[in-house]
Amino acid sequence: QSALTQPASVSGSPGQSITISCTGSSSDVGGYNYVSWYQQHPGESPKLLIFDVTNRPSGVSHRFTGSKSGNTASLTISGLQADDESDYYCSSYTSLTSRVFGTGTKVTVL
Amino acid sequence: EMQVVESGGGLVKRGGSLRLFCSGSGFIFSSYAMNWVRQAPGKGLEWVSSISGNGIYISYADSVKGRFTISRDNAKNSLYLHMNSLRAEDTSIYYCVREGKGLAAFDIWGQGTMVTVSS
Numbered sequence: 001q002s003a004l005t006q007p008a009s010v011s012g013s014p015g016q017s018i019t020i021s022c023t024g025s026s027s028d029v030g031g032y033n034y035v036s037w038y039q040q041h042p043g044e045s046p047k048l049l050i051f052d053v054t055n056r057p058s059g060v061s062h063r064f065t066g067s068k069s070g071n072t073a074s075l076t077i078s079g080l081q082a083d084d085e086s087d088y089y090c091s092s093y094t095s096l097t098s099r100v101f102g103t104g105t106k107v108t109v110l
Numbered sequence: 111e112m113q114v115v116e117s118g119g120g121l122v123k124r125g126g127s128l129r130l131f132c133s134g135s136g137f138i139f140s141s142y143a144m145n146w147v148r149q150a151p152g153k154g155l156e157w158v159s160s161i162s163g164n165g166i167y168i169s170y171a172d173s174v175k176g177r178f179t180i181s182r183d184n185a186k187n188s189l190y191l192h193m194n195s196l197r198a199e200d201t202s203i204y205y206c207v208r209e210g211k212g213l214a215a216f217d218i219w220g221q222g223t224m225v226t227v228s229s
Contacts, residue, residue: 001172003154034213038155045205045222046155051215089155093213097157098169100214101144104154 004029004090012106013079020105023071028100030071034093037066037075041086049088051071052077077107085109089090112136112218114189114206119223126196130223132189132206137218140164140184143209145216146191148202148225156202158193161208174200196227 005023012018019029022029028037032054035053038046050058050066053073065076073092090102116131132144146158159170159180168180179192189206204225208218 003156032213036211036215038216040155045219046216047219048211048215048217051211051217055211057211057217059188087154091155091157091214091216097171098160100158101147101155101157 001094001097001100002005004092004100006088006090006102006105009106009108010076010104012086013110014080014082016080017076017078018080018089018107019074020077020088020107022075022092022102024071024073024092024100026071027096028092028094029068029073029090031095032093035066035068037064037073038087038089038091046089047099056110064100080109082109099106112208114208114218114220116204116206116220116223119204119225121226121228123197124196124198124227124229126227127194128196130191130193130204130206130225131205132191132220134187134189134206135210137208137210139187142148142222143167144189144223145207146180146189146217147205147207147208148200149205149215149222150199150202153202158204193225196225197229198227201225202225 203222210217
């Protein structure tokens with residue numbers, strides 16, 4: 001089971017919207033609605049942002065939105081803020097080894 | 111407060127063994143699947159292993175299958191990872207993680223425990 005594919009980096013200016021993709025296969029992202037997204041600031045543990053493709057845990061900003069089309073899931077961050085500068089990871093249930101993470105995306109706020 | 115706390119990391123020689131511990135509190139431990147996730151220095155997250163709340167269903171990443179064993183003791187609210195035949199590439203921060211929001215939705219993370227395998 002290879003890691004899900006994410007862009008290495010994405011950048012945007014404050015106030016803009018950016019989208020991070022997470023591409024897998026029919027064995028994981030495309031086959032199940034069990035995609036989650038995490039934010040990890042340097043030196044900290046990851047934080048759950050989105051689960052089951054589109055759901056936000058309580059306390060997570062509405063600026064974070066999840067979606068999926070075919071074998072690709074996406075995380076959109078709207079109204080980009082300085083504190084959004086961080087690493088982001090997707091994860092999915094997979095029929096092959098049960099769970100898998102994405103390769104990670106570094107978001108830079110210009 | 112719901113939390114998990116890892117311990118047991120350290121420096122070990124290649125080919126050696128190490129056992130990691132995780133203690134959960136603030137939630138009904140036996141109701142949740144638990145996982146180990148690792149992160150090598152400067153690298154991304156890698157899922158390692160999962161165990162269901164009742165301990166019946168267990169899965170491993172291909173990279174550790176046959177070398178690592180996950181287990182739990184619900185009476186002690188504890189999760190374990192027994193690591194054998196350690197390799198340099200196993201050097202990572204190991205996180206204990208609760209799967210609390212559905213499959214592959216990891217909602218409570220510990221602070222991590224560092225495992226360093228020396229050659």
